[in-house]
Amino acid sequence: xxxxxxxxxxxxxxxxxxxxxxxxxxxxxxxxxxxxxxxxxxxxxxxxxxxxxxxxxxxxxxxxxxxxxxxxxxxxxxxxxxxxxxxxxxxxxxxxxxxxxxxxxxxxxxxxxxxxxxxxxxxxxxxxxxxxxxxxxxxxxxxxxxxxxxxxxxxxxxxxxxxxxxxxxxxxxxxxxxxxxxxxxxxxxxxxxxxxxxxxxxxxxxxxxxxxxxxxxxxxxxxxxxxxxxxxxxxxxxxxxxxxxxxxxxxxxxxxxxxxxxxxxxxxxxxxxxxxxxxxxxxxxxxxxxxxxxxxxxxxxxxxxxxxxxxxxxxxxxxxxxxxxxxxxxxxxxxxxxxxxxxxxxxxxxxxxxxxxxxxxxxxx
Amino acid sequence: xxxxxxxxxxxxxxxxxxxxxxxxxxxxxxxxxxxxxxxxxxxxxxxxxxxxxxxxxxxxxxxxxxxxxxxxxxxxxxxxxxxxxxxxxxxxxxxxxxxxxxxxxxxxxxxxxxxxxxxxxxxxxxxxxxxxxxxxxxxxxxxxxxxxxxxxxxxxxxxxxxxxxxxxxxxxxxxxxxxxxxxxxxxxxxxxxxxxxxxxxxxxxxxxxxxxxxxxxxxxxxxxxxxxxxxxxxxxxxxxxxxxxxxxxxxxxxxxxxxxxxxxxxxxxxxxxxxxxxxxxxxxxxxxxxxxxxxxxxxxxxxxxxxxxxxxxxxxxxxxxxxxxxxxxxxxxxxxxxxxxxxxxxxxxxxxxxxxxxxxxxxxx
Numbered sequence: 154x155x156x157x158x159x160x161x162x163x164x165x166x167x168x169x170x171x172x173x174x175x176x177x178x179x180x181x182x183x184x185x186x187x188x189x190x191x192x193x194x195x196x197x198x199x200x201x202x203x204x205x206x207x208x209x210x211x212x213x214x215x216x217x218x219x220x221x222x223x224x225x226x227x228x229x230x231x232x233x234x235x236x237x238x239x240x241x242x243x244x245x246x247x248x249x250x251x252x253x254x255x256x257x258x259x260x261x262x263x264x265x266x267x268x269x270x271x272x273x274x275x276x277x278x279x280x281x282x283x284x285x286x287x288x289x290x291x292x293x294x295x296x297x298x299x300x301x302x303x304x305x306x307x308x309x310x311x312x313x314x315x316x317x318x319x320x321x322x323x324x325x326x327x328x329x330x331x332x333x334x335x336x337x338x339x340x341x342x343x344x345x346x347x348x349x350x351x352x353x354x355x356x357x358x359x360x361x362x363x364x365x366x367x368x369x370x371x372x373x374x375x376x377x378x379x380x381x382x383x384x385x386x387x388x389x390x391x392x393x394x395x396x397x398x399x400x401x402x403x404x405x406x407x408x409x410x411x412x413x414x415x416x417x418x419x420x421x422x423x424x425x426x427x428x429x430x431x432x433x434x435x436x437x438x439x440x441x442x443x444x445x446x447x448x449x450x451x452x453x454x455x456x457x458x459x460x461x462x463x464x465x466x467x468x469x470x471x472x473x474x475x476x477x478x479x480x481x482x483x484x485x486x487x488x489x490x491x492x493x494x495x496x497x498x499x500x501x502x503x504x505x506x507x508x509x510x511x512x513x514x515x516x517x518x
Numbered sequence: 519x520x521x522x523x524x525x526x527x528x529x530x531x532x533x534x535x536x537x538x539x540x541x542x543x544x545x546x547x548x549x550x551x552x553x554x555x556x557x558x559x560x561x562x563x564x565x566x567x568x569x570x571x572x573x574x575x576x577x578x579x580x581x582x583x584x585x586x587x588x589x590x591x592x593x594x595x596x597x598x599x600x601x602x603x604x605x606x607x608x609x610x611x612x613x614x615x616x617x618x619x620x621x622x623x624x625x626x627x628x629x630x631x632x633x634x635x636x637x638x639x640x641x642x643x644x645x646x647x648x649x650x651x652x653x654x655x656x657x658x659x660x661x662x663x664x665x666x667x668x669x670x671x672x673x674x675x676x677x678x679x680x681x682x683x684x685x686x687x688x689x690x691x692x693x694x695x696x697x698x699x700x701x702x703x704x705x706x707x708x709x710x711x712x713x714x715x716x717x718x719x720x721x722x723x724x725x726x727x728x729x730x731x732x733x734x735x736x737x738x739x740x741x742x743x744x745x746x747x748x749x750x751x752x753x754x755x756x757x758x759x760x761x762x763x764x765x766x767x768x769x770x771x772x773x774x775x776x777x778x779x780x781x782x783x784x785x786x787x788x789x790x791x792x793x794x795x796x797x798x799x800x801x802x803x804x805x806x807x808x809x810x811x812x813x814x815x816x817x818x819x820x821x822x823x824x825x826x827x828x829x830x831x832x833x834x835x836x837x838x839x840x841x842x843x844x845x846x847x848x849x850x851x852x853x854x855x856x857x858x859x860x861x862x863x864x865x866x867x868x869x870x871x872x873x874x875x876x877x878x879x880x881x882x883x
Contacts, residue, residue, distance in 0.1 A: 166531045169554045172825060172843030172855070189534045191556045421838050421860075436834035443808060443860070460537060469801035473786050478537030490537070495786075495808070 156217030161186035167425035266318035276306035297352020328412035419447030444495035455514035521582030524844035526551035532790035631683035641671035662717020693777035784812030809860035820879035
């Protein structure tokens with residue numbers, strides 16, 4: 154696995170169960186996954202020599218992020234490394250404008266969008282489709298970075314490689330995860346509701362509690378279609394807007410994703426195990442939920458979060474909490490971990506998970 | 519953790535969630551846990567220099583087996599290492615005769631037993647209490663080793679350090695696990711039924727399906743009493759016989775135990791996480807079961823078990839199976855892993871878990 158953040162860390166835990174040996178390409182020996190895994194190669198994901206060294210002896214190469222340049226992915230493929238998902242698929246998780254165009258071609262609903270090269274392009278788009286508009290980085294944005302909202306034409310573009318789209322008046326934000334094997338088998342988890350604050354996912358409720366079964370099926374169908382049309386292998390997370398006119402695809406990630414952390418305890422097969430099974434072209438696992446409701450709340454660093462001090466009282470406050478810490482130095486707003494609670498009632502499970510997170514952050518002190 | 523077998527391997531997975539860093543004392547770099555953990559010290563558990571080197575810098579030292587000599591445990595304690603459970607408690611998991619005597623003193627029911635130093639002692643015991651009798655090694659027996667059945671006086675004792683006890687005509691074999699903190703807090707999982715073949719645990723059904731709630735409560739009460747009377751810290755597994763006259767304690771283990779593997783998926787808090795929380799004197803987690811029934815079936819090596827070949831078809835056959843492999847070279851009858859299935863019905867869940875194990879062993883080929 155290229156990358157050694159929390160996704161690789163949790164993938165290692167799943168790999169252990171299946172008797173696999175996960176090798177990591179880590180940027181630093183203190184990366185969350187590098188701290189807990191013995192087979193670590195140090196190197197940057199945009200360094201082809203490091204990638205090649207790392208890939209040697211791997212049955213399959215997969216990813217915990219989208220930072221490997223396309224030309225390096227192709228170079229690995231050309232030297233007969235099994236890169237999964239492949240470069241052609243990953244492009245659509247890396248390049249948002251290419252993704253919007255491709256999905257539009259396929260008739261999969263996306264927000265109205267346009268390429269822009271000047272402020273005038275943004276102004277024209279706003280006049281045609283209405284204000285506010287959203288300008289987005291074509292590559293590299295995440296967790297609220299690379300997204301800018303404008304109520305009127307801006308003085309300048311926020312970056313060199315951006316595009317514009319309509320700001321969708323949304324009812325809910327949803328996500329669906331599916332897994333797909335190279336030989337074609339697929340499995341979908343139920344659609345979940347995601348709650349964002351300042352562009353960062355803060356909570357996930359699974360299954361999505363406030364949408365109809367028909368809409369949930371629609372979301373699943375869209376995700377399965379994206380997976381097969383783009384030839385995605387592994388886990389695909391599709392983030393969707395529920396807008397008044399129906400569902401619109403917002404983002405794609407071709408790897409385990411924050412919206413699927415609930416599946417570790419909440420589903421028979423976790424997204425991490427499923428991703429490994431899928432990229433190895435092994436049979437996929439059962440994706441049924443284990444409880445009527447599973448709530449996952451992200452732990453973002455507070456002003457003085459000190460987990461060595463706050464973990465015991467958090468465990469005391471919520472004995473049924475599943476706490477996952479990522480081994481990172483606390484910093485304000487940094488994703489340090491997450492808490493999952495299973496239950497029968499959304500409001501109650503959410504309150505319990507939020508309580509654990511509040512104590513972990515040190516907000517109550 | 520002293521020892522690097524499957525218990526340490528699964529403890530590492532739990533430690534990762536809590537942001538802990540687990541150091542192992544492993545006998546070999548190919549021990550199951552050493553394969554998946556970065557912080558490994560090599561050394562034998564009866565080598566005090568290795569133990570001392572290993573313990574340096576650990577907040578707490580705990581165990582995946584009972585092989586550390588009592589005098590070494592005391593030496594560590596004397597040099598201010600936090601050994602949990604402590605030497606005084608561990609003695610009763612290491613020395614079965616001392617354990618039988620102590621439990622008898624406490625009025626906790628055990629099979630009738632006697633120390634023996636000669637064949638005549640065994641003969642006398644058999645005449646007094648009836649044949650058959652069981653002769654057991656005082657130290658070191660497990661998985662059917664160190665246990666001998668006699669229908670009549672033997673020609674010689676099977677070992678130098680043995681005792682004798684009555685062979686109990688049992689209805690079921692049960693196990694209860696409890697966790698206890700140094701400061702006294704305890705939690706119990708529901709009693710489970712264990713199925714043994716040739717002295718090796720092959721299946722566990724949780725909660726125990728064929729006993730009354732009153733008996734289950736009795737079993738729990740016995741385990742909690744043992745934990746507090748013997749000052750056990752960490753997870754304590756108590757194996758019990760359900761005999762016509764009531765419950766009798768068979769074995770004690772003061773660590774995560776095969777009878778508790780079901781708790782990884784089947785309970786809110788797994789025995790591995792709970793053991794870590796307990797030895798650190800942290801608040802203990804919720805031990806509620808997540809499904810009406812959880813069945814765990816051990817994967818013992820077959821004649822030609824080759825898991826790299828059998829794992830994919832096993833996953834295909836039982837998509838809801840939770841497979842745990844221990845990273846060991848297959849050998850006939852060796853514990854290579856286990857499979858857990860959650861369900862509503864004992865017979866069905868057991869059949870599904872057995873199917874996965876049968877395919878993994880290669881029995882169907």
